[in-house]
Amino acid sequence: MSCSRLLIPLYLLSISLLFQLGLAIDLDSYSIYCSQSSFLAGGPxxxxxxxxVRYLDSKTPLTGFGSGSQGLGQNRTYGLALCRGDINSRDCKACVDQASNEIQKVCKLKKEAIAWYDVCMLKYSNLSFLGKIDNKNWYFEESTNFWSNPGYFNKEVIQILSTLQKEAYVSPKMYAAGALEIGNSTTLYGLVQCTRDLSSANCNICLEEAIGAVTPYFHGSVGGKIWGGSCNVRYEIYPFFNA
Known part of the structure; x- marks a missing residue:
């Protein structure tokens, strides 16, 4: 299969997609992980x-990423927030605001939590994790529709995600998105992204693991999300990100 069909950047897509005003962000669909360990209400x-959380909420929309820690010793907490590389600061703030509210309601008094939305994620822990690959926390979601030839389709998914991986881990945003023409008049859209506390090498490793889960988890499904604590991948047969 020729790599020339990979359309990166997205401006090589049709004019109708190029000039769309932007896709509305979805803040209704999300997944939240909470740890079992708890802390005392009102304590340090x-x-x-x-x-x-207030710090991440204010810092993240400026560049699309924020990380830091607060406190000392056993009461120190570490966190990060990441917005998808294609969204503006207004939508980034809206998503991080929503994530910070929901994560503290769903994971009330829990020391560790991750909230995943389509366009942002928020993560905090009592353990120092910044700069390290989180290969324990993953969220998988697949489409209920399937391609008639799953083997062929999965190869195309791996093709686009692997190509985007090579672009993302060396880019400042650690983000890449693009499209690939497959079958008869079908376009496959893909997106990969790492949290920016990772080194380029660790971003590459994280994306490699996420992409490696596509075939066993989404065999022939026409859409899939793999959201992790350190990186995310997604593919669909419709445009879901902004050019």
Whole structure:
């Protein structure tokens, strides 16, 4: 299969897609992970966590990524927030605001949590994780529709995601998105992204693991999301990101 069919950047797509005003962000679909370990309401960890979340909420929309820690010793909390590389600061703030509210409601008094939305993620922990690959926390979601030839389709998915991987891990945003023409008049859209606390090498490793899960988990499904604590991949047969 020739790589020349890979359309990166997206401006090589049709004019109708190029000039669309932007896709509306979805804040209704999300997944949240909560740990079992808890902290005392109103205690030092609670105060540090509240300060950290406020910090991430204010810092992240400026560049699309924020990370940091608050407190000392056993009451120290670490966190990050990441917005998808194609969205503007207004939509980034809206998503991080929503994530910070929901994560503290769903994971009330839990020391560790991750909230995944289509356009942002928020993560915090009492353990130092910044700069390290999180290969324990994953969320998988697949389309209920399937391609008639799953083997062929999965090869095309791996093709586009692997090509985007090579672009993302060396880019400042650690983000890449593009499209690939497959079959008869079908376009496959893909997106990959890492949290920017990772080194380029660790971003590459994380994406390699995520892409490697496509075939066993999404065999022939025409859409799939793999959201992790350190990187995310997604593919669809419709445009889901902005040019």
């Amino acid at each position: 960890y609670n105060k540090n966590l509240n300060n950290l």
